[in-house]
Amino acid sequence: MRIQRGYKTELDLNNAQQTACAKHAGAARWAWNWGLARKIEAYKAGEKVPTAIDLHRQLNVLKQSEVPWMYDVSKCAPQEALRNLDVAYAHFFRRCRTGKGRPGFPRWKSKRKGIGTFRLTGAVRVFDDAVQLPRLGRLRLKERCYLPMADASTRILNAVVSERAGRWYVSVQVEREVPDPVQPDGGMVGVDLGIKTLAVVSDGTIIENPKALRRGMARLRMLSRRVSRKKKGSANRRKAILRVAKQHARVANIRRDVIHKATTMLTRTKSAIVLEDLHVAGMLKNHCLAGAVADAAPAEFRRQANYKGGWYACEIIEADRFFPSSKRHVKCGYVYAGLKLSDRTWVCGGCGETVDRDPNAAQNLLWYGQFGRNLNAYGESGAGRAETSGETALGEVGTKHMEDTLSNGGVLKW
Numbered sequence: 317m318r319i320q321r322g323y324k325t326e327l328d329l330n331n332a333q334q335t336a337c338a339k340h341a342g343a344a345r346w347a348w349n350w351g352l353a354r355k356i357e358a359y360k361a362g363e364k365v366p367t368a369i370d371l372h373r374q375l376n377v378l379k380q381s382e383v384p385w386m387y388d389v390s391k392c393a394p395q396e397a398l399r400n401l402d403v404a405y406a407h408f409f410r411r412c413r414t415g416k417g418r419p420g421f422p423r424w425k426s427k428r429k430g431i432g433t434f435r436l437t438g439a440v441r442v443f444d445d446a447v448q449l450p451r452l453g454r455l456r457l458k459e460r461c462y463l464p465m466a467d468a469s470t471r472i473l474n475a476v477v478s479e480r481a482g483r484w485y486v487s488v489q490v491e492r493e494v495p496d497p498v499q500p501d502g503g504m505v506g507v508d509l510g511i512k513t514l515a516v517v518s519d520g521t522i523i524e525n526p527k528a529l530r531r532g533m534a535r536l537r538m539l540s541r542r543v544s545r546k547k548k549g550s551a552n553r554r555k556a557i558l559r560v561a562k563q564h565a566r567v568a569n570i571r572r573d574v575i576h577k578a579t580t581m582l583t584r585t586k587s588a589i590v591l592e593d594l595h596v597a598g599m600l601k602n603h604c605l606a607g608a609v610a611d612a613a614p615a616e617f618r619r620q621a622n623y624k625g626g627w628y629a630c631e632i633i634e635a636d637r638f639f640p641s642s643k644r645h646v647k648c649g650y651v652y653a654g655l656k657l658s659d660r661t662w663v664c665g666g667c668g669e670t671v672d673r674d675p676n677a678a679q680n681l682l683w684y685g686q687f688g689r690n691l692n693a694y695g696e697s698g699a700g701r702a703e704t705s706g707e708t709a710l711g712e713v714g715t716k717h718m719e720d721t722l723s724n725g726g727v728l729k730w
Contacts, residue, residue, distance in 0.1 A: 317496050319627075320473070323463050324487040327447075327477075328456040336452055337477055337484055340393045343386060344434035345425045347375065347394030351401045352422055365405075368398040390451035396435035396474075433478040440475045440488065442466065447486055449475055455486070469493040481561040497629035504588040506681025508641065508674050509614040511605070512660075515578060518678040523578045528570035529611040536563050571613055579620040588631040590685035591618055592641060605657075635684045641677040645669070 329337065351371045358365050366374070372395050379386045386394065404422040411419045425432060441448040442463045448454045457463070463486075466472050470492040478485050506518040514525040539560045546553035582589055596615045600606045618634075625632040635641065643655045650666030660673050 318491060318493050320489060320491050322487050322489045324485055325462050326458045327484040327486055328458045329484050333452065333455060334484065337479070338431055339385075340389045340434045340436075340452070340477070341432045341479065342427070343389045344393045344397040345427065345432045346383075347371075347397040348401055348425050350375070351398045352424065355401070355405065368395075368402045371398045371401075390436055390449075392436045392438065392450060393434040396437065400435075431479040433476055435474055435476045437474045440472050442472065442488060447475065447488065449477070449486075452477075457486075463488050464490050464492065466490075481565040482558055483565075497627060499587050499629040500583075500585050502586040504590065504682060504685050505582070505586050506590040506641075506678045506683075506685060507582065508677035508681060509592060509594065509612070509617055510674055511608045511612050513674060514574065514612060515617070516674040516678045517582070518675075518682040520675075523574075525612055526570050526574050527611055528567045529607065532563060532567045536560065536567075539563055571611065572616075575613060575617050575620060579617060579624050583621060583624040583628045583630040586630055588633060588685060589621060589625070590633045590635055590681040591621065592639075592681065593634045593637040594618075595637060633685045635681055639680075639684055639688070641680040641684070642673055644676075644680055645671055646676055646679040646683060 327333075351366075351368075354371060354374070355365050375383075375386070375394060375398075401422060408419055408421050411417050436449050436452075438450050439448070440450070442465045443454075445460050446454045446456050447463060464470050470490055473489045473491055475489070476487045478487070508516045510516065510525075512525065513522055515523040517523070539556065543553060543556040543560060546556050594614050596609065599609045602609075622632050624630070640651050643653065644651045645664045645666060647669065648664060648666040650664050652662050652665065655662055655673075662671050662673070663669070664671055
């Protein structure tokens with residue numbers, strides 16, 4: 317199986333190399349803004365909107381007179397920026413045509429929001445401790461033997477250099493031949509994503525939520541106050557802003573690290589994972605929960621699980637958005653319609669048992685993956701919804717499963 321995969325690691329640059337990388341990023345940013353202005357002008361004038369190839373030809377003429385400093389950087393940096401602009405325009409019109417999501421018209425890029433990134437193609441070579449890029453030469457890496465080298469089964473496509481909080485990174489995209497994945501023998505599990513805990517697995521595994529933003533908020537407030545007390549435009553203010561950026565990067569790295577480890581562990585060891593189809597955008601509109609939901613990043617968890625499932629032959633199943641995983645008692649099928657988000661436990665009105673919210677939801681998701689995939693959210697095989705305030709209709713498959721469960725003394729036998 318031939319796949320494309322990216323590998324990102326940090327660069328160890330000296331001052332001259334940092335200046336050269338900043339020039340390339342500035343050239344890419346300038347080309348994006350210039351190309352965006354040309355496209356808008358052509359649209360308003362009723363002319364044909366120029367493509368990336370047209371803009372690059374015009375830019376080659378400008379280099380000789382108005383922007384001679386472009387000769388100091390690789391031609392790939394502005395060229396790839398114009399290609400990215402074409403892709404952004406295509407996505408904008410696609411979203412307008414389909415009506416899915418915000419249209420998201422391409423925006424002007426400002427240096428105040430970050431130095432930015434640039435992509436280089438062509439002669440990209442990887443060594444144990446360095447990477448060689450066009451016009452930049454050989455750049456040292458902080459991590460040895462991580463980036464894959466080109467060989468008979470691996471082809472290097474391009475490299476993207478980026479900056480964040482004063483640190484420079486390189487991401488190398490490669491196309492390589494890998495053996496077909498073998499499905500793990502860990503069986504199917506249900507995974508309930510939450511805020512108190514990052515995830516609860518139906519096999520009893522609990523993945524703790526690091527709550528990186530909540531724990532780092534005190535330092536963020538302190539660093540932000542220091543920025544407000546510095547004179548605008550001063551060197552001390554720039555230093556204070558860099559400290560805030562480093563703290564934000566630390567928070568994001570902690571969150572990303574935990575999610576990567578959790579999704580990799582699950583997809584490598586389980587044959588199938590059942591996740592909820594959460595309406596994250598709607599949850600973020602609640603100002604009381606928005607910070608906690610964003611800190612847990614359930615959408616990122618699901619995104620990583622989806623693409624890693626293809627890597628490791630793990631099937632990813634998404635439960636129906638209206639499936640009552642938290643409200644439904646997995647042992648008797650009773651649905652508690654009055655469950656609140658603050659209720660961590662509740663008493664079942666069908667059998668009188670005290671139900672722990674998160675493990676019960678994980679078990680319900682496992683039941684959905686094994687028995688309820690062909691049923692609707694309330695367990696029926698039809699398109700309608702059961703209008704009941706207490707116990708819901710479970711359908712033929714669900715009823716049989718619940719009868720088997722009760723006959724076994726209320727213990728789940730999957």
